[in-house]
Amino acid sequence: xxxxxxxxxxxxxxxxxxxxxxxxxxxxxxxxxxxxxxxxxxxxxxxxxxxxxxxxxxxxxxxxxxxxxxxxxxxxxxxxxxxxx
Numbered sequence: 838x839x840x841x842x843x844x845x846x847x848x849x850x851x852x853x854x855x856x857x858x859x860x861x862x863x864x865x866x867x868x869x870x871x872x873x874x875x876x877x878x879x880x881x882x883x884x885x886x887x888x889x890x891x892x893x894x895x896x897x898x899x900x901x902x903x904x905x906x907x908x909x910x911x912x913x914x915x916x917x918x919x920x921x922x
Contacts, residue, residue, distance in 0.1 A: 848892040849885040856881055 856877070860867035909919040 845889050845893055848889040851888055852881045852884040
């Protein structure tokens with residue numbers, strides 16, 4: 838559950854981090870209020886939401902996390918690795 842929340846949050850924050858890095862590369866301090874006015878924050882929010890939605894849909898369609906996770910356990914004296922069922 839936490840993994841899904843963290844992955845989605847990181848996808849959402851990607852445009853904000855990219856915008857801050859852009860200003861750092863231009864040798865400007867990115868945490869100045871004038872650089873984060875309403876229009877920029879709105880565009881970054883929309884971009885973050887779109888990236889998060891596309892990421893969640895992509896993760897869902899690829900099926901990397903299908904089924905329930907069965908953790909590693911000992912079965913008949915042998916270690917059985919964890920897997921998705």
